[in-house]
Amino acid sequence: MNQKDWLGFSRTALAAAVAIVAAAPVMAQNTTSAIGGRVVGADGKPVAGATVVILHKESGSSNTQTTDADGRYNARGLRVGGPYTITVTKGGDREVSENVYLALAETLGLDVQLGKSSTQLETVVTTGSATAAKFNNSTMGSGTQINRAELDAYASIARNLQDYARNDPRLAQTDKERGEISAMGQNSRYNSITIDGVAINDSFGLEANNLPTAKQPISIDAIQSVQVNLSNYDVTQKGYTGANINAVTKSGTNEFKGSVYYVYRNDDMVGKRFDRGNQRYTDFLPFKEDTKGFTLGGPILKDKLFFFVNYEELKSNRAQPEFGPIGSSLTNNAISQGQLDAITQTAKNAYGIDTGSVIGQSQLSVKDYLAKIDWNINDNHRASIRVARTEQSDTNNGSFGGYSATGLQMTSQWWQQKKKIDTVVGQWFADWTPDFSTELKISNRDYNSVPQNNSNLPAIGIRFNGALPDGAPAGASTGNRFVNFGTEQSRQFNVLDTKTLDAYFGATWIKNDHEIKFGGDLQRNKIYNAFFQNVNGNYTFGCESAWTYSFGAINCNTASAAQVQAAVLENFTRGRPSSYQVQVPVAGGTLDDGIAKWTLGQTGVFLQDTWNVSKDLNITAGFRVDQLSTNDKPTYNAPQPRRSCRAR
Structure with a gap:
């Protein structure tokens, strides 16, 4: 790698680890399980050439291994769960282990003794260990x-x-x-x-x-x-x-299996909120939340091809504002219902704007779809493909501070966040020889998130300060208090879209008492992020002591609540803001020029050796190298003339 790469975004990370563990050989396969162990005879010596058949009973898939000179066998890429039947044979000797279950990413250590003597068969030995x-x-x-x-x-x-x-x-x-x-x-x-x-x-x-x-x-x-x-x-x-x-x-099996489920709760099943301002408990607004779905799996071709499908839908209107105006059932802040009514009427009369209300019910809907196919190609090869989609529509009612002890957000500033996620993942597990196996995994994930606003307006904030209206909670702030409506400032141009491709290849090679794992992975994340605040504008209307009003001049800090309200509404009616912000493109450009469009890539390679020193001791050593890269290049800024200053 040249110096330029190191000075730019591209980086290489090297990680190394050495561990000594008292365990069976283990590898974290992420999506599968494994079984390994030794086969010995009645004399305790290794049995070479023994046949080990690992049968997944529900799908009929089997994996056949042959022990090496040290009696070892290793089976990789097995289905998670069970039950499994492991049959070990050599000549006339046979040993069967039933109802074996495998955990995710587990390598089960299963040692087998063949040719037990009749004395051994008649002797029952009970052992125990703390695990x-x-x-x-x-x-x-x-x-x-x-x-x-x-x-x-x-x-x-x-x-x-x-x-x-x-x-x-x-x-x-x-x-x-x-x-x-x-x-x-x-x-x-x-x-x-x-x-x-x-x-x-x-x-x-x-x-x-x-x-x-x-x-x-x-x-x-x-x-x-x-x-x-x-x-x-x-x-x-x-x-x-x-x-x-x-x-x-x-995954599906040789038997058809399925389920139908329903989950429900409402406002009667939750506790109350505590209003610290008034030292009282308040109820949630009435809501209903339920989840319904089903699963179904079974054979397409017995012992060969299987399917599994799932559908689930969540609906809820549980999310709701925590704060409300004076006199409401929610935690009260220092804004009165009269102020809200005056703002709503002024917006309608002066500009034809429907501000909405400050209390409303959110609507959340999430739908999940999933379908999976598993294929037992033969005893040495297995593959699967899974597709899934999630669709969400979620009301956002001011997670960025619209509702607080000093602010309320009207429903015209709410928005529905629309999200869609599509994923596809395919995997192929192969045993090429008794000592060499591989795993190939390729996946693609598309994510899209776009707000659907309740209005297409500037962001508008009505600011009160000074004297509090009647009924305000004890200890309420006399500082700035806002009522916000219009289009929320960060949702006026906001689109996020990512497309992520992942590929993984790993190989496992058993060489005598060493298990060597090597391979690599690749990720490419293509990003489109449009995030522009205030492209429609952002107005704040407040009371300004230096300005003259139709009813004369006032000091906003000492005036009554009614006088402050009259000054604020007059400024709003006249279109005289205390502040205004708008984001526009640079001269000769467009907003599209500011959209982040770039790709982040990560490439990794790895090598790992697990040395089975003895039945009770393994030594694992390995390294991994990762490199990050991107095609993103900042816009070139021409150097400005240098200016000098002389002391006088």
């Missing part, structure tokens, strides 16, 4: 596995992976309302959430819950298993320094 369900030796670094049975058993009102991930005690919820979680005290944006190996994170980094939508884009009822990674030193891991919440979706 922790959430802390085990089947992951690289620290982590937690959560299977489908646990997902069914645990409750989650939000029905999202973050709730279930908090089964790991190192994760904590830091903001209940926003669904924000922290891994070991870090910012929530350091976390990563992946499903089927595809990141479903908020692609722009604005949402504290890590998700691009109000609910997770794929239903929890479509999830088969979950893994929480912390401090993971597998070289295939990337994209987080907090926690990686990794999940894999369900």
Whole structure:
């Protein structure tokens, strides 16, 4: 890499890790599981050439391995879950293990003894060991596995992976309302959430819950298993320094299985709000929130081709303003209903503007669609493809401070945030020889977010200050108090669109007592971000002591509330703002010139060796190299003439 690359945006990161663990060989496969172990004879010596057949009973898919000179076998790219039947044979000896289940990204260590003597068969040996369900030796670094049975058993009102991930005690919820979680005290944006190996994170980094939508884009009822990674030193891991919440979706089997579900709650099922200003409890406005959906999976061709589909829809009008005018059922601020009525009437008479009201019901609608096909090509090859879409329409009623102890936002400034996310992911798992296997994964994710405003106007703020109107809460501020309407300043030209392509190739080579993993990954994130504030203009109308009014001059700081209101409304009627802002393009340009259109690329390569020193000791060493690059080039600014100053 030349010097110019280092001085620009492109960077190379090198990470190396060496670990000594007392465990079976483990690799974090992200979307699959694995089984490995040794086959020994009655004398405890390795059995070479034994046949190991690993059968997934529900789909009929099987994987056949042959033990090496040390009696080792390793099967990769297996379906998560089970039950599995593992049959080991050599000559006339045969050993069968039934009802084996695999966790996501787990390599199960299963050692088998063949040719047991009759004495051994008649002897029952009971052993026990202390193990922790959430802390085990089947992951690289620290982590937690959560299977489908646990997902069914645990409750989650939000029905999202973050709730279930908090089964790991190192994760904590830091903001209940926003669904924000922290891994070991870090910012929530350091976390990563992946499903089927595809990141479903908020692609722009604005949402504290890590998700691009109000609910997770794929239903929890479509999830088969979950893994929480912390401090993971597998070289295939990337994209987080907090926690990686990794999940894999369900697949169809040889039996038709499905479910229909419905979740409901309303204002009678939640607690009350506490109004600190008046020291009273207030009820939520009436609301209804429900989720309905179904799942269905089964065979297309028995033992060969399977399908799984899911549909889910969430509807809610639960989100609502917390603050309202004096006398309302919401937490009161120092703005009266009379002031609001006067603003509404003046806007209509002077400009024909419908300001809307300050109290309204939001409307949230989220629809999820998912379809997945699994194909058992043959005993050595397996593939799957999954497509999913999420559509959301969400009322935003002032998350940027429109409602507060000193401000109210009328419904003309509300907007519906329209979002659409389309994902496609295809995977191919191949066992080329008993010692060499590969995984290829390609995915594409399209994300689009555009506001649908309730009005097409400038942003307009009516500012009151000084004396408080009658009935104002005790201790209310006499500083600036705003009533906002029109088109919200940041929604006047705002479009976000990202297209993300990911490709991953990994190979695993078993060489004697070494398991060598190598490969690479590529990500290309194409970004279109149009974010312009105040292109329609932004007006503020307030009381100004230096101005003359039809009723004479006043001091806005000492005048009565009625006098301040009269001055503000007169300025509004006359079109005499206290301040005005507008964003326009540079001379000779257009607003389109300011749209961020660029591509961020990341290329990574990795190599890792797990050395099985003994049954109880592994040594893992590896490295990973990542390079970031972008085609973005800042607009050239011509150098300005240098000016000199002389002291006199």
